Amino acid sequence: MGEVRPIVRVGDPVLHAPCEPVTRFDDALRALVDDMFASMYAADGVGLAANQIGVPLRVFVYDCPDDDGVRHRGVVVNPALKLPGVGERRLDAGEEGCLSVPGQYAPLPRSDRATVHGSDAEGRPVTVEGTGMLARCLQHETDHLDGHLYIDRLPAKRRKQVLAAYEQSLATGQIPTNNPPGT
């Protein structure tokens, strides 16, 4: 089920532009979703956006634990992210990583709760509510589809450091790993 496709890395234009909404819920979409799950598992990821395998469509998949350690798995097509209001928002200052910037991590405050509305691969409405790592994942994947990486949310100096460390790892031939899990 599904073909493992290479993960696109930071610097590729497909990661830095907004993705197009899905309008056809057909076999091609279902094949894309199968490929996304296969590629996510092959990379040991907990989430993956379609543009991370080079397809500029608003689709992401996830298989990620929440704050209680309960695993959630699914696909969201045309996601819309909803966060608690600023007054009710609690930030989790945990570390974040990304399969498209392999081997690098940085602390990034994110809301500890998030909700995504969208549809599944058949076009049926879905709502995913997440806490903990799942909340972070839902925000991270929606950012991808908007053309943003998590490093774009870091202070400029920290972003530069992460990219320099990544470039260094490529230059020295170190194989970047993703552990803790990336998205």
Ligand SMILES: [Zn+2]
């Ligand atoms: Zn990512």
